[in-house]
Amino acid sequence: MVAIGGRELLRSFADGAEPPAWTTSIDRFVAMPLPLLLLLGAAGEVISPDDLVLFAKSAGVVLAAQLPTWQEIVGLAAFTLGASLFLLAPLIAVIIGRDKVIPILEKGKQVLFARGGLVVGGVSLGLGGYLGWQGISGLSLL
Secondary structure, eight states: OHHHHHHHHHHHHHHTTOOOGGGGGHHHHHTSOHHHHHHHHHHHHHHOHHHHHHHHHHHHHHHHTTOOHHHHHHHHHHHHHHHHHHHHHHHHHHHHOHHHHHHHHHHHHHHHHHTHHHHHHHHHHHHHHHHHHHHHHHHHTO
């Protein structure tokens, strides 16, 4: 992760503000019907290995707390509901105020496309550092 992050950061500084090649296919992809996009998104979340690692990590934290079963269920239900509402917020905002929200989302898309390498590099470095720290702290428990 750290190597990918470093490579993306170096590439983003070398290439300047030119958007990555994959951004040209985004508009074609989002023109697909909404139910199909939701199905593809759900499938991607289920089979994504990083989500499986984060799920295992969060399950370990919940089990390590040794809470009663009812508290675990309430906590996990509250987290699931909160995360779902957070992910649905852009969709709900578009449904409520389409004329005001679409220009903001378009501007955000342009900024992300212009600085995509910087974003990917920063997130990869941060996640790689965090996972490295978790691995080292886990080894100290042995």
